[in-house]
Amino acid sequence: MPRSAALDGFQLAYDRHGEPGAPPVVLLHGWPGDRTDMAAVAAELAGTHDVVVPDLRGFGGSDRHDRDPADAYGAAAQAASVAALLDELGLSDVVAGGYDVGSRVAQQLAGDRPELLRALVVTPPAPGVGQRILEPDAVREFWYQAFHQLDLAEELVDGDARAVRAYLRHFWTHWSGPGFVPGADRIEALAAGYAAPGAFVASIAWYRSGGGAVARSLAETVPGPDDRIGVPTTFLWPEHDPLFPRAWSDRLGEFFTDVAVTWVDGAGHFVPVEAPADFAAAVATAARR
Template sequence: MQKTLPVDGFRLAYDRTGSGPVVVLLHGWPGDRTDYREVVARLSSSAEVVVPDLRGFGESDKHPADPASQYDADAQARSVVGLIEELGLGQAVLGGYDIGSRIAQTVARTRPDLVRALVISPPLPGVGDRILGAQAQREFWYQSFHQLDLAERLIDGKPEGVRAYLRHFWSHWSGPDFELTVEHLDHLVSMYAEPGAFTAAIGWYRGGAGAVARSLAERAPRPEDRLAVPTTVLWPELDPLFPRAWADRIDEFFADAELRHVDGVGHFTPLECPAEFAEALTDAVRPGDHRA
């Protein structure tokens, strides 16, 4: 593990392995950089893979800060840009799921010169007010809960509370054939249970970057303003947060997007379908590929 120079006072912890075309992988909530261990194992012989903990997660810095300015998508993207520039990575393929997907899209939108291609899973734009439907609201309750001081009073710094909370999401959001290992859960609890760590990790939601706020605020851009970076979307079959019907507007937001359905898996694509995730990343960096 290494750490970057600070951006806005935050240093990112990261792992760097392999050689070849550069891939940067961005994790989700409630995870950390170890979410990609199975993907990295498949890529490190043919690519240089850099996997950071995002601001407020894992072994990266966690500071009391205004969430809207220091933990939202723009702030997280600034740290990822700082990582790419500090390491001299040039143009990288960015992979991301959950909040890592939003952050990868933000980097591609603000610094397309640093992004060769995207490989992402939901969330994606195009949901709109469908997120206010009854079924969706039964799933997205936690984003409102994270706005309350009660969330940190009940969970922050309390290992058993953290364990129960994380286990709920890893069990409920995953497909029927996936079970988080005890070892991985123990690791995540050790990261999220340090005093202040849980509060830092939900800074994303407190800063207004959660799916509910983003979906209600989004507007389809003009065709010439669509995200031009080549993008591969891996959309799971069994993600309870983002049903496949919500993939119907991707072309309104992306100028060059390929949709790949991933059957039998839920929300945690890097761990539930690492072979498919690694294959999409390999396709994005392969010389002569239509996305190279």
């Protein structure tokens, strides 16, 4: 497994598929997952694209360190590591695809290093939610983000294979669409990685950094026209995501200058896993724009 050069002490593990010189793509996973979330999408694209699939900081085979989450694991730090990897590989004009945490990191990358990117293809979370994140239905879904701030999360889950397996299984079944059932082998593979001592805590450092939807939605402000994300962006918005109802797509134009929404019917939160052909097709279309 190749690893990037270190940035701030973090190396990223990554897979690379396809042929160098083909249109480049970087695919960014979510929580509670790792780079294998994107395996089926990468397989769809590998024949015609140069596809890079990293583990983000603190996930999978990438480095994790006991550092201040705000400095080491937030969106800016995660995006800096992805940008450094693309620079190291000599890639530009890249389509960045991401979901969940990977979506936020891709959006941050588009704001910080727009010259690296050709387009974004992402799923929710998206800006524009605002105070709606405190509505009763949302509060019932986003409880885990408050739990992740507690030392109790580490005490109850970290390093305990049985607890990790149960915790991950909850999200992979509750957030997925009605026609999707994650295989036991997938849950076991993810649980094995997350159960290593320190791995669960490293994965929730994203939330402890302030990267979660609740913290970001309550703190967000509408940028001026010149400060909106200018990279052409496609949101793939699933039908059955309990976290992000489609009504929350109504304010994207306040944050992006060139944005489109494509409904992904039948899918839940894990669009690259549940509907990889749809995700890959959107990436391929964006690469041709």
